[in-house]
Amino acid sequence: MSLPGWAAGKTGEFIPASPRAATAPAPARDAASAPRDIAHDRWQTTTFRWFAAYAAIFSISFMALLGVIEFSVTHAMERETDSGLRWQLRYFDSRSDNAVAGAIAVRLKRDDRGQNSYGLFDGAGHWLAGDIQALPEGLALDSYGRTYEHKSGQSLVVAIGDMQPTLRVMGEVRANGSVLVVARRLSDVRRVHDELMKAIFGGGLLCLAASLCAGLVLSMRQIRRVAEIRRVTARIASGDLDQRLPVAGRDELDMLSHLVNRMLDEVERLMGEVKSACDGIAHDLRTPLTRLRLRLSTAADAMERRGEPGVAQVLVGARDEADSVLGRFAALLRISEIGAMQRRSGFASLSLPDLVHELCDLYAPLAEEKSLTLITSIAAPPPIHADRALLFEAFSNLLDNAIKFAPEGGRVEVALRGSTVAAQAGAPAGPQFVVADNGPGIAPDERSAVLGRYYRSERTRHLPGTGLGLGIVSAIVRLHDFNLSIGAAHEGTHTGTAVTIDCWPHHT
Incomplete structure (x- = not known):
């Protein structure tokens, strides 16, 4: 059985500086701050990750x-x-070889925008006519009359005067061996290409940015819903089963919230039935057991008067067993009563030093009767918000256990001080109440079990008790959202017990 977060153990000094600092988990932030905590992780939320992936896929697809x-x-x-x-090649093919140069000159004069270029070269590649002054390198030349169906142009660098633009070029070898080259500028194609490239990258980046922004906005909405669910579940986990998860619509979270709320309704109903049955049994059996105790006590007195001490002793033992059963029923009813209380309904500002002084004054005669040294160290921390009667009952159980389990002539130490460990870590902090003894101690593997009902350590089974005292303390600690930790009074040993209660909220 693992120790819950509000009750972690620690091996410490006779009065440990901070049992919780080494083994108990650090106090979580208030649930009200959960939205801020989640908001810092918005980049890691599943919603944002899906939107980011979708935005990347959409943008890449768009591009x-x-x-x-x-x-x-x-x-x-x-x-x-x-x-x-x-x-154009067909046009020049319709001209004789001697008329090609004149036709090129006429076309160059008519081309007002300078979109077309021409070149005529002899078989050796020497320029004869046109504005293209050199054969473009890499130009594939077709034979005369074969440029009508499947000929494709080439985009090549062409020398025109002092410029060397990239043009779309075709060439052919004419019947007389001369080479005719026709070319056209790609300015329109380049302009369309440039505009489309701008649209590709600009539109892709715009879509990506817009998608990421939309994903962030929607993920923040989901974050707020998850934060609210987290706040409510934290309160449910701390024992407030009246809480229900918020439902805002009909998406996956709302479907899950509906199922969880139905589950909580059923759990609350079943717990109510079990509690009612247990309380009824405990309450109904208490009356006949009380009558049985009275009759056993009366019979023991009668046997004593009749001079039969052996029978009287047996009856006294039976009466003591009835007292033990009655004590168990009383403790069970008290734990159930504490668990059924409305949270913080009886809370008020409480000065712990006054309460601890009153506690020590009450138990000083009991410690003196057992020849125990009662050492007190009571600081003056600021007031806390708590139920005085319940805390007094919890502190009383701890001090009563320490006096019970301390050996004859031993010592018990009670300390009240402000916690500095949590404050240095920047978390909420408050007073610490510590009770330590030099008794047999509690083994580390038993420190979680002793907080349950009926469990008693192997080292203390010979002493009277019901095994429910620490269960009452645990119920009161849970009600206050405080932290309970159990450790050894002497570091490195298993002798002695130090129980610490951190008196400030520890929300989960």
Whole structure:
């Protein structure tokens, strides 16, 4: 059985400096701060991650689509340019070899925008006519009359005067061995290409940014819902079963909330039935057991008067067993009563030094009767918000156990001080109440079990008790959201017990 978060053990000094500091988990922040804590992790939420993945996929798909469009458009424009170049070659094919140079000159004069370029070269590659002054490197030349169907142009660097633009070029070898080159500028194609590339990258980045922003906004909405669910579940985990998860719509979280709320309704109903049955049994049996005790006591007195001490002793033992059973029933009813209290309904500002002084004054005669040294160290921490009667009952049980289990002539130490460990860590802090003794102690593997009902340590089974005292203390600690830890009074040994209660809220 593992020790719950509000009751972790520790091996410490006779009065440990802070049993909770080494083994008990650090106090969680108030549930009210949960939304801020989650908000810091919004980048790691599943919602944002899915939106980020979707945004990346959508943006890449968008850019790929525009890339396909750009490829199709530019290649379509290049095919249109090639078609124009083929028609020009057909035109020159209709001219005789001697008339080609004149036809080139006429076309250059008519081309007001300078979109077309021409070049005529002899078989050795020397320039004869046109504004293209050198054969473009890498130009594939077709034979005369074969440039009408499937000829495709090439995008090559062409020397035109002092410029070397990239043009769409076709060439052929004419019947007399001369080379004719026709070319057209790709300014329109380049302009469309540049605009489409801007659209690809600009639109892709815009879509990505817009998707990420939308994902962040929607994830923040989910974060607020998860924070509210976390706040409510923290209160449910701390024992407030009247709480229910919020339902805002009909999405997956709401479906889960509906199921959890139905489960809580059923759990609360079953717990109520079990509690009612247990309380009824304990309450109904207490009356006949009380009558049985009285009759055993009366019979023991009668046997004593009749001079039968042996029978009287047996009856006294039976009466003591009845007292033990009655004590168990009383403790069980007290634990049930504490668990059924409305949270903080009886809380008020409480000065712990006054309560601890009163506690020590009450138990000083009992310690003196057992020849125990009662050592007190009571600081003056600020008041806390708590139920005085319940805390007095919890502290009384701890001090009563320490006096019971301390050996004859031993010592018991009671300390009240402010906690500095949690304060240095920046977490909420408050007073610490510690009770320590030099008795047989509690083994580390038993420190969680002793907080349950009926459990008694192997080292103390010979002493009278019901095994429910620490159960009452645990119920009161849970009600206050305080922290309970059990350790050894002497570090490195298993002798002596030090029980510490950190008197400030420890929300889960």
